[in-house]
Amino acid sequence: xxxxxxxxxxxxxxxxxxxxxxxxxxxxxxxxxxxxxxxxxxxxxxxxxxxxxxxxxxxxxxxxxxxxxxxxxxxxxxxxxxxxxxxxxxxxxxxxxxxxxxxxxxxxxxxxxxxxxxxxxxxxxxxxxxxxxxxxxxxxxxxxxxxxxxxxxxxxxxxxxxxxxxxxxxxxxxxxxxxxxxxxxxxxxxxxxxxxxxxxxxxxxxxxxxxxxxxxxxxxxxxxxxxxxxxxxxxxxxxxxxxxxxxxxxxxx
Amino acid sequence: xxxxxxxxxxxxxxxxxxxxxxxxxxxxxxxxxxxxxxxxxxxxxxxxxxxxxxxxxxxxxxxxxxxxxxxxxxxxxxxxxxxxxxxxxxxxxxxxxxxxxxxxxxxxxxxxxxxxxxxxxxxxxxxxxxxxxxxxxxxxxxxxxxxxxxxxxxxxxxxxxxxxxxxxxxxxxxxxxxxxxxxxxxxxxxxxxxxxxxxxxxxxxxxxxxxxxxxxxxxxxxxxxxxxxxxxxxxxxxxxxxxxxxxx
Numbered sequence: 159x160x161x162x163x164x165x166x167x168x169x170x171x172x173x174x175x176x177x178x179x180x181x182x183x184x185x186x187x188x189x190x191x192x193x194x195x196x197x198x199x200x201x202x203x204x205x206x207x208x209x210x211x212x213x214x215x216x217x218x219x220x221x222x223x224x225x226x227x228x229x230x231x232x233x234x235x236x237x238x239x240x241x242x243x244x245x246x247x248x249x250x251x252x253x254x255x256x257x258x259x260x261x262x263x264x265x266x267x268x269x270x271x272x273x274x275x276x277x278x279x280x281x282x283x284x285x286x287x288x289x290x291x292x293x294x295x296x297x298x299x300x301x302x303x304x305x306x307x308x309x310x311x312x313x314x315x316x317x318x319x320x321x322x323x324x325x326x327x328x329x330x331x332x333x334x335x336x337x338x339x340x341x342x343x344x345x346x347x348x349x350x351x352x353x354x355x356x357x358x359x360x361x362x363x364x365x366x367x368x369x370x371x372x373x374x375x376x377x378x379x380x381x382x383x384x385x386x387x388x389x390x391x392x393x394x395x396x397x398x399x400x401x402x403x404x405x406x407x408x409x410x411x
Numbered sequence: 412x413x414x415x416x417x418x419x420x421x422x423x424x425x426x427x428x429x430x431x432x433x434x435x436x437x438x439x440x441x442x443x444x445x446x447x448x449x450x451x452x453x454x455x456x457x458x459x460x461x462x463x464x465x466x467x468x469x470x471x472x473x474x475x476x477x478x479x480x481x482x483x484x485x486x487x488x489x490x491x492x493x494x495x496x497x498x499x500x501x502x503x504x505x506x507x508x509x510x511x512x513x514x515x516x517x518x519x520x521x522x523x524x525x526x527x528x529x530x531x532x533x534x535x536x537x538x539x540x541x542x543x544x545x546x547x548x549x550x551x552x553x554x555x556x557x558x559x560x561x562x563x564x565x566x567x568x569x570x571x572x573x574x575x576x577x578x579x580x581x582x583x584x585x586x587x588x589x590x591x592x593x594x595x596x597x598x599x600x601x602x603x604x605x606x607x608x609x610x611x612x613x614x615x616x617x618x619x620x621x622x623x624x625x626x627x628x629x630x631x632x633x634x635x636x637x638x639x640x641x642x643x644x645x646x647x648x649x650x651x652x653x654x655x656x657x658x659x
Contacts, residue, residue, distance in 0.1 A: 235595055239604045262602040297586075301599030318586040319596060325485065329586075332488035334504050 187226040188381075190216050191246035194231045195322040198347045198405050199252040202231070214401045215269055215392075216250040222388035222397075233321065235301040238262055241375060248381065249373040252341065254303045264378065265371035266385045269398075270410045272370050273363035274304050277330070277345045278337040279356060286361035288312045297326040297335040304339045307365055327353065339364070343410060416606040420597050424607075427593030428614050434507075434579045434589060438514035439572060445519040450526030450560075451552065464523060471520030476578050479517055484509040484585045510582040514575060521571050522564075529564035530556055562633050569626035573619055590614060 192200045192212055200212040208229050220227035230246040241249055241263060254272060255265045276296075278284045285291070292314035298305040300319040308317050318335055320326040327348055330338045338345070342363055348354045372389075374382050392398045393411065402409055453464040471479070487493045487503055494500055502508045533556050541551040583592030594611040598604050 235599055236604070238602050239598070242602075258600070259602075300596060305599070319588075319592075319599075320586060321584055328485050328488070332485075332504070333494060334488065334506075 187228045188220060188223075188248065189228050189230055189246035191230045191232045191237055191240055191249045192216075192251040193234045193237060193322075195234070195324060196252060196344060199344065200250075211270075211401065211405050212250045212252055214404070215398070218392045218397050218401060219250075219385060219388040222391050223384055234299065235321070238373070241373060244375075247374065247378070248385065252370050253373055255369045255371045256303060256306075259373065262376075263373040264376050264382055265373055266382055267389055268369035268371050268411075269389055270370045272368040273342040274307055274339055274365040274368065275342040275345060275363040276337045276339050276360040277349065277357050278360045280358045281356075282336070284337060284360040286364065288314065291315050291337075294336040295334070297329055297338045298340065299323045299326060302340075303365075303368060304341070308339055311364075330357065341368075343406065346406075413603065413606050416601060416603050417610045420594075420601075420607050420610050423593050423597060424590060424611055424614055427588055427590040427611075428618065430588065431576070431579050431582075431590040432618070434510055434514060434582055434587075435572070435576050438511045438518060438579075439575060441511070441515040442518035442522055442575075445515065446522035446526055447557070449519060449523035450530060453523055453527040454530040468520045468524055471517050472524070476513070476517050477581050477584065480510065480513045480581055480585060483513045506582070506585045506587050509585060510579075510587060514579060517578070518571060518575050521574075522568060525564045525567045525571060526560060528567075529560035532563050533559045565626070565630050565633065569623070569630075572626070573622055576618060576622065577615065 192208060194200050194202045194208050196210070196212075198210050200208060200210040202208055208231060213229065216227060216229070230240075232240045232245065234251070237249055237251060237253075238259065240246065249263075252270070252272070253259070253265075255268065259265070276284065276286050288311060291312055293316075295316045295318060296308055296312070297318045297320060298308060300321060305317060305319055308315055318326075318329070320329070323340055323344060326335070326338050326340070329335050331353060337360065342359075345359065349357060349359070372385055374385070398411065399409070402411065449464045449467065452460050453468065455461050483503070484506060487499075493503060502512075537555055537559065538551060541555045546554065579589060580591035582589045583595055586592075588596060590611050594607050598607050601607065
């Protein structure tokens with residue numbers, strides 16, 4: 159059974175990569191695209207090596223699927239175009255499953271659950287209703303659901319779009335923007351850091367049950383099913399919980 | 412290729428192009444103002460006078476524009492002194508002014524170097540002639556050397572202007588929605604980089620086309636005295652401004 163599936167997968171990968179990568183063998187590593195600028199989910203250390211929750215999950219999935227994996231670092235706003243262009247085969251970069259993205263790519267099951275929440279300086283009393291935020295400037299990363307959420311729900315807010323989440327935090331520190339909206343856990347991580355001292359969460363999460371999945375090119379069902387099977391396996395055998403505990407003292411599944 | 416997507420993106424992209432033009436021309440204006448004294452000092456034979464412009468030009472030509480932009484935008488805002496200054500902060504908190512300041516400083520270094528070369532390329536005979544007529548050094552500089560150097564520098568300056576047009580795309584990294592920033596924001600929604608970037612590229616090309624044409628027109632005008640006289644009678648005197656008649 160596994161043998162058959164591996165062959166089918168190899169064929170699919172071969173067909174898919176033939177266009178861009180040339181020769182393709184069953185032993186070809188699975189190429190995973192990630193951003194590397196989204197702590198604690200994916201980031202680079204001083205030596206330029208990728209690490210973080212996404213990387214650990216991807217490695218666990220690859221071990222489960224018994225496939226070799228390589229990582230490709232790609233800026234966020236080009237990450238879907240890069241997948242479609244065949245630069246890598248799957249995106250493990252804490253990407254929210256949205257209807258718009260589903261037009262362009264297919265998603266696996268969720269591998270964590272996100273919420274969106276505002277952060278702002280402690281001394282500021284922020285009312286995060288659309289009326290309370292009117293006239294304020296909010297920072298978010300370009301091409302994220304946070305940016306989209308503000309555009310759709312807070313028409314009177316001026317939104318500033320950043321290439322990376324880190325740059326949005328820099329401008330929050332500098333006082334150029336009144337608040338940042340981002341994935342709650344990314345904000346959580348930043349608030350724990352030295353730079354985040356003096357800032358806090360404002361109000362309740364504005365959007366819950368934002369499911370994070372792995373994106374693959376449309377039609378690559380074999381790869382998607384393999385990833386789903388591996389995902390179920392690592393959740394059941396406790397590998398997932400182990401990785402989760404490395405980053406957060408509560409479950410994010 | 413989806414032409415509807417390209418056309419649909421056009422209004423937003425033109426909005427971005429307007430910002431790109433503002434960045435280009437405002438920074439170009441201040442850059443030019445700064446470049447003239449820099450170039451004069453840089454062309455000086457005295458080591459003490461040319462040292463400072465030399466260091467300035469070396470720094471701005473020796474580091475990437477993106478690094479300079481980040482130093483001004485994210486770098487300066489790290490200092491509490493800057494953030495608390497009632498004079499600096501209203502300007503430096505705006506990405507618009509950060510971009511204009513950086514682009515102006517950057518392009519000034521290049522223009523200064525172009526002008527320096529042009530000043531040194533002014534034929535020595537013309538300077539001697541000015542001296543022989545009793546012009547002072549400053550008068551010679553203002554009336555003979557600079558106007559002459561400006562004509563010599565014009566083609567290279569046009570090149571620099573076009574390079575800055577494309578360099579201004581970096582403004583998109585500091586939250587500005589210039590032509591490139593707008594294109595990237597549209598792509599974040601439609602996932603159609605090919606169509607969107609192609610359309611943005613066409614707009615950049617159209618701007619370049621107009622710039623090239625405009626510069627060629629100016630070149631044609633200011634170098635009127637360099638052209639051979641038309642063979643027909645009279646006419647020629649009207650075209651060439653007084654005092655710029657061909658030498659023989």
